[in-house]
Amino acid sequence: MNSIASPFLESEPLASQRTGATGEPVLCVESVSKTYGTHRVLENITFQMQAGEVIAIIGPSGSGKSTLLRCINQLEPPNEGKVTIGGVTIDAGRAPSRRDLVALRRKIGMVFQSFNLFPHLSVLRNVSLAQERTMGRSRKEADVRSMDLLARVGLADKASQYPARCSGGQQQRIAIARALALEPEIMLFDEPTSALDPELGLEVLAVMKELALSGMTMIVVTHEMHFAENVSDRVILMAEGHILEEGPSAEIMRAPKTERAAKFLSAVRDR
Amino acid sequence: MIMDLTAILNGVPWTIALTLASFIVGAALGLPLCAMRLSTIGALRFTSTAIVVSCRSIPPIVWLFFVFFGIGNGLIAMSPFTAAVVGLGVVTAANMSEIYRGALTAIHPGQFEAAKVLNLTRSQQFRDVVLPQLTRIALPSGATYLIGLLKDSAVASTIGVTDLAYQSYHISQQTFRGLSVYAAAALLYILLSLPIAWLSRWADVQLRSRVSR
Numbered sequence: 001m002n003s004i005a006s007p008f009l010e011s012e013p014l015a016s017q018r019t020g021a022t023g024e025p026v027l028c029v030e031s032v033s034k035t036y037g038t039h040r041v042l043e044n045i046t047f048q049m050q051a052g053e054v055i056a057i058i059g060p061s062g063s064g065k066s067t068l069l070r071c072i073n074q075l076e077p078p079n080e081g082k083v084t085i086g087g088v089t090i091d092a093g094r095a096p097s098r099r100d101l102v103a104l105r106r107k108i109g110m111v112f113q114s115f116n117l118f119p120h121l122s123v124l125r126n127v128s129l130a131q132e133r134t135m136g137r138s139r140k141e142a143d144v145r146s147m148d149l150l151a152r153v154g155l156a157d158k159a160s161q162y163p164a165r166c167s168g169g170q171q172q173r174i175a176i177a178r179a180l181a182l183e184p185e186i187m188l189f190d191e192p193t194s195a196l197d198p199e200l201g202l203e204v205l206a207v208m209k210e211l212a213l214s215g216m217t218m219i220v221v222t223h224e225m226h227f228a229e230n231v232s233d234r235v236i237l238m239a240e241g242h243i244l245e246e247g248p249s250a251e252i253m254r255a256p257k258t259e260r261a262a263k264f265l266s267a268v269r270d271r
Numbered sequence: 272m273i274m275d276l277t278a279i280l281n282g283v284p285w286t287i288a289l290t291l292a293s294f295i296v297g298a299a300l301g302l303p304l305c306a307m308r309l310s311t312i313g314a315l316r317f318t319s320t321a322i323v324v325s326c327r328s329i330p331p332i333v334w335l336f337f338v339f340f341g342i343g344n345g346l347i348a349m350s351p352f353t354a355a356v357v358g359l360g361v362v363t364a365a366n367m368s369e370i371y372r373g374a375l376t377a378i379h380p381g382q383f384e385a386a387k388v389l390n391l392t393r394s395q396q397f398r399d400v401v402l403p404q405l406t407r408i409a410l411p412s413g414a415t416y417l418i419g420l421l422k423d424s425a426v427a428s429t430i431g432v433t434d435l436a437y438q439s440y441h442i443s444q445q446t447f448r449g450l451s452v453y454a455a456a457a458l459l460y461i462l463l464s465l466p467i468a469w470l471s472r473w474a475d476v477q478l479r480s481r482v483s484r
Binding site: 073075102105106108109110112114115116117118119120121129130133134162164178179182 | 385
């Protein structure tokens with residue numbers, strides 16, 4: 001069962017089917033701020049996350065959603081605040097050591113909007129490479145694991161192909177397999193379906209839904225309102241670098257408290 | 272006539288050796304030069320830029336004279352061949368570093384981010400992700416430069432490297448058959464550059480077929 005006590009959650013079949021562990025927060029984001037020059041992109045962002053939870057971050061373009069995700073794994077170092085994942089804390093006040101960064105990123109898998117598969121490597125090598133380099137697995141062990149994961153995302157038959165021969169939806173599923181191969185504690189998805197046409201986006205969303213059901217802790221920056229409402233446990237709605245609203249998905253999606261949130265939700269639903 | 276042609280052909284191995292040696296030196300030295308150029312440390316960036324700009328603005332023949340008659344005269348004794356490899360190698364390094372820099376900007380920024388979030392070390396990022404893509408992108412410009420270098424290597428004849436140009440000059444002086452001698456030399460330069468062009472095109476097609484649909 002999920003740890004979030006909410007009357008709405010019981011009515012969510014997907015959330016309640018999940019088997020994620022509970023207890024200590026797996027991720028703590030404390031007062032994170034990010035500034036580019038004089039432009040404040042993130043303003044004092046604070047939230048926590050339990051293991052097995054799925055959070056959707058939604059909001060208008062330029063609201064800081066992607067930047068928040070990138071601050072969590074330090075692709076963009078925050079200017080202020082702390083990020084803690086599984087006992088590793090990166091404090092913006094001090095320059096993080098290489099060791100801390102590695103320890104943090106070991107726990108995080110990331111999926112990008114533009115897939116970012118390595119074009120010069122076969123699909124199988126894409127999934128195996130980092131396992132060999134960072135987990136000390138032999139090529140054979142890594143390939144066995146990679147084939148399992150490719151089968152899980154429905155692409156075992158593409159193993160020997162190069163990414164350019166795969167559709168966008170297939171490439172994104174390979175990218176998910178590549179991230180899962182390193183056994184992260186938490187998966188970050190940065191608009192994983194935004195570069196895909198709707199049909200291809202669906203096959204990626206199906207994989208993500210399966211992943212959520214298996215108990216993976218996930219943060220998904222998305223414009224897919226259906227995913228936010230029906231798959232995620234919690235929604236964080238951002239605007240102008242702030243968290244505008246945060247709470248159980250059904251609550252935020254069906255009954256937003258602020259006018260700004262209501263306006264955004266009605267705009268995206270009318271599409 | 273056959274004797275003359277044999278004499279000219281004697282220069283071919285030197286032309287090939289000089290071209291390949293200075294290209295290998297330049298292609299290797301170009302990498303650290305390019306890395307310095309992109310460094311966050313100002314002093315390194317300045318040094319690299321200074322080297323690149325001066326190497327590219329000074330004519331190769333002046334470089335060769337500077338190395339052979341300047342440095343080679345008293346400071347470090349060098350054979351003409353060594354001096355030519357050093358001189359042309361440095362010029363090649365400067366140009367290759369610019370070719371690498373251009374190729375690096377052609378690599379999608381997401382590639383570096385993906386390598387980073389997969390926790391590859393910096394050397395792994397370079398070896399497994401950047402270098403293979405860099406090679407593919409830099410290959411056509413590199414091959415064009417190599418063909419240019421093959422032709423430019425003729426300046427080494429001025430400091431006494433017994434290459435194709437050197438041999439042709441001496442045979443024409445001895446036989447007064449400048450037309451046929453230099454025509455033969457020209458033909459040989461063409462024959463030498465064609466395989467480079469073919470090889471680079473073939474390699475380009477091979478590498479490209481994987482990354483495009």
